[in-house]
Amino acid sequence: MQATPPAADGAPVLSLRDIVKTFPGVRALNGVRLDLFPGQVTALIGENGAGKSTIVKILTGIHQPDEGRIIVDGTETRFPTAQAAGAAGVTAIHQETVLFDEMTVAENIFIGHAPRTRWGLIDRRAMRRRAKEILAGIGADLNPAARLRDLGIASKHLVAIARALSIDARVVIMDEPTAALSHKEIAELYELVEKLKAQGKAILFISHKFDEIFRIADRWTVFRDGAFVAEGLMAEATEAGLVRMMVGRSVDQIYPKRPARIGPPALTVAGYCHPTEFEDITFTLHQGEILGFYGLVGAGRSEVMQALFGITRPSKGACRLGDQVRVIRSTAQAVAAGIVYVPEDRGRQGTVKGLPIFQNVTLPSLARTSRAGFLRLAEEFALAREYTQRLDLRAASLDQDVGLLSGGNQQKVVIAKWLATKPRIIILDEPTKGIDIGSKAAVHDFMSELAAQGLAVIMVSSEIPEVLGMSDRVIVMREGRIAAEFTGDDMTPENLVRAAVGIEGAAA
């Protein structure tokens, strides 16, 4: 599948070769390559977790690669600090750049590298003059002396771009630059990209949106699971081809999905809305069903689930449990109604570190283990023992601090905690993210068993093999809305990705 690298018109200004980066337990990048050419836009394409953010951090000197070479103008170099990357002319425009509201536009642009007078003080006049030049260069008509808090979001974005360009940039990284912009602002950003190209800057453009990539990129590079897949010229690329390379892997992992009898509706959600996070969410979940929710990070899946669990309140909409309409205003009400939620952020939302394992398990079930409000430790240990054993927890003792367990075992404690409440609906948000293979299999096996028992299961996952391997039905969300729903043979990797990134038209 590897395309031959197209003949470059000129040598790359920056190249990465055989970059390896390992974090504890994860190999984020496994020998990737990337070439950026002057005056050209290279689109970096990949699913969540493909290694795109890691490569940006290596390019900007925030992370150091374990192995591999960074080559600038044919010379091998290193970016030990963010300053070093800046000095080499690499700059990044992030999704959310940190700006300082109380400072002026010019101060924001030059923070950390303001021009100095010969006395070593900040040369305000030079700073304003150069700020004006940079702003003019990107077509922004802003007063360098204006305070940032008085500006609108679009203007702030321009300041962020000006800041990125204030160093003498030769390589500009744009990480999902359009995520927070309106149509008009996106059009302006495209113009800016054209300007930068004309100035001979090499641009790395990271986006999930195919229409944008086809609109402005000259070249493409696909990463998958931290590995380089292929690269080529945009003119020769097709959407279908890129999607196939993004998804790539065959769904060959064995998932222990057992056929379950789909029962009557357990939960009907009608027209759930939230002012900022999601809109018009309508779906039905049945007993015995595993309903997968796929989408890109930020599509609003977790937010919908947290609204169902009573963490946030929907601004509109209703939900029915079985045949009663229920309004869920708090997590306590959700648990009482039999809805439980295994959160994605285990450390912050899942386990109470500092409390022992058994107390974590019994936390929502205290009413059952206690008598007249008084604790009964024997009952608690019995309940904790039952459910942790069922999930095959590995721990020294039930009295051990839950924070000492591995991620996978912490996840088992969270799941045990909820199963002990005997729920009707269990929502699992990225249930196997960042946990070891063994625990993964245990969690999958258990999900399947739960569905077979007649529980209704919602599984939010960004891993396509997991979604396809475990779900009876898949809902795809994009930008806070339900984009598509797939069952049976329509549940293909291509269909899911198309719906998630917003490619119109029939499946390939």
Add this chain to the structure above:
Amino acid sequence: MSPHDSRLPDHPTTAGRHIPDRLTSPAARALKSWEALLLVVAIAIFIMNAMASPWFLDPWSLSDATFNFTEKAMIAFAMAMLIVAGEIDLSVGAIIALASTVMGVAMSAGAPVPVLVLLGLGTGLACGAFNGLLVARFGLPSIVVTIGTMSLFRGISYIVLGDGAFTGYPAGFAWFGQGYVFWVVTVELVIFALAALAFGILLHRTNFGRMVYAIGNNATAARFSGIRVDRIRFILFLLTGLMSGVAAICLTSRLGSTRPSIASGFELEVVTIVVLGGVSILGGSGTIPGVVLAALVMGLVTFGLGLMNVPGIVMSIVVGALLIGVIALPRLLAMARGR
């Protein structure tokens, strides 16, 4: 249960390994605890005091010594639960001032003793409810809220009293702060002991106490576990207000008068007792027995220094040094061991 209920099978499908409940017994744990250390410190100070002053071991002087801590310790029990939950109330001294002022106004109007007591408790509850509402309902940080209400409550008391004072409480009212239940056992000491028992049971033996620990260790995860975090926070402020009301009754009765400066600086002494008792100022850990021992240590130290005619300002230096020393000790030991 409804027909929609689905239950898990009674037999486990995966043969889980057996995990022991505990590896160390609760007794072994207690022996190595902070509380054990405090007990040693308390005994040591007791012996030092006995050797330093021939009057120390007299039952009546020991009885007098208890007034050094009983009122503060009553509040410290409620404060300990609040701090375990990750909150704090710095307005407790001001609540005493306001409650005492309210009782003074009622006393001037000729209210009988039971009414004075109800007003003292009621004012404490109302102040606690106000703090709790601002923290739990509006999500404001408790340290800011209670610094504000500290000025607010005491300010009201200054407006009512100015330079003046309420004196002339009825004879029956003196029982709370000056009375004895039996021999040298004061009423305040009995209230202290009952409060210690009640809060000890509440924090260590009930679901409520367990949830307090959960909130203090990770409020977000507690909420994600179906706990009504805000409700529990509100109740804790209510309890702290109530105990401040009880302390206001005892203190006003003992002094026999109300001035707007009554109980000033109490909040820091209460927090000192709580922290000395081994309650983490970051929340999540600590015990009521620890707070009881810390109150005894504080009482013994100040009384001992008083017997030796040490001036008040030196006394506060000693108490400060004691606090920092005891807090630093475990960390110093850990560092020494780490080497």
